[in-house]
Amino acid sequence: EAGVAQSPRYKIIEKRQSVAFWCNPISGHATLYWYQQILGQGPKLLIQFQNNGVVDDSQLPKDRFSAERLKGVDSTLKIQPAKLEDSAVYLCASRNPGRSKLFFGSGTQLSVL
Amino acid sequence: GESVGLHLPTLSVQEGDNSIINCAYSNSASDYFIWYKQESGKGPQFIIDIRSNMDKRQGQRVTVLLNKTVKHLSLQIAATQPGDSAVYFCAELMNTGFQKLVFGTGTRLLVSP
Numbered sequence: 521e522a523g524v525a526q527s528p529r530y531k532i533i534e535k536r537q538s539v540a541f542w543c544n545p546i547s548g549h550a551t552l553y554w555y556q557q558i559l560g561q562g563p564k565l566l567i568q569f570q571n572n573g574v575v576d577d578s579q580l581p582k583d584r585f586s587a588e589r590l591k592g593v594d595s596t597l598k599i600q601p602a603k604l605e606d607s608a609v610y611l612c613a614s615r616n617p618g619r620s621k622l623f624f625g626s627g628t629q630l631s632v633l
Numbered sequence: 634g635e636s637v638g639l640h641l642p643t644l645s646v647q648e649g650d651n652s653i654i655n656c657a658y659s660n661s662a663s664d665y666f667i668w669y670k671q672e673s674g675k676g677p678q679f680i681i682d683i684r685s686n687m688d689k690r691q692g693q694r695v696t697v698l699l700n701k702t703v704k705h706l707s708l709q710i711a712a713t714q715p716g717d718s719a720v721y722f723c724a725e726l727m728n729t730g731f732q733k734l735v736f737g738t739g740t741r742l743l744v745s746p
Contacts, residue, residue, distance in 0.1 A: 576731060624678070626676050
């Protein structure tokens with residue numbers, strides 16, 4: 521079974537630049553999550569989709585972060601403009617709504633200089 | 634507020650010993666409590682979950698115990714191996730109309746040969 525795919529694997533940008541991350545969830549998984557993981561901390565939920573609709577974006581800094589899942593499959597997360605404190609690993613996960621198990625991708629490690 | 638935390642940031646054990654990783658949670662509105670393992674450079678990997686109406690569940694070499702009275706969760710790893718070295722996170726799958734997964738801060742397990 522193919523896992524959750526994310527790209528790029530690493531990204532280095534300067535502050536105030538823009539960046540986008542891509543996620544392809546496991547086929548058939550209607551629920552998709554984006555998490556931010558700062559070094560030494562647990563993942564923090566940014567946004568959760570059910571098919572192509574947002575069900576929770578309460579922790580998403582909406583002044584600079586945006587995400588979409590237009591066809592209910594792939595998703596992109598964008599940061600514009602980036603700040604130093606955005607340096608983190610951005611993890612995408614997907615889940616079959618009938619199950620408790622989330623499957624995570626390997627993440628995109630973002631460094632903002 | 635919602636909070637899932639851990640007592641010990643680092644646990645060092647000898648190969649072959651049993652390991653116990655503890656977690657305290659504060660939010661009782663959860664369907665499942667889940668343990669994830671995260672190796673360096675990888676996304677979290679599901680280990681085992683326990684439904685909120687249970688107090689014990691066993692897997693292969695792992696056991697999860699849930700004490701709802703004191704809001705405490707533990708992961709026991711039998712005959713710990715060097716490959717078990719990783720950061721372990723407890724998490725709650727909360728049913729807030731949609732199922733939201735909230736992570737704690739993690740415990741690093743170091744297994745010495």
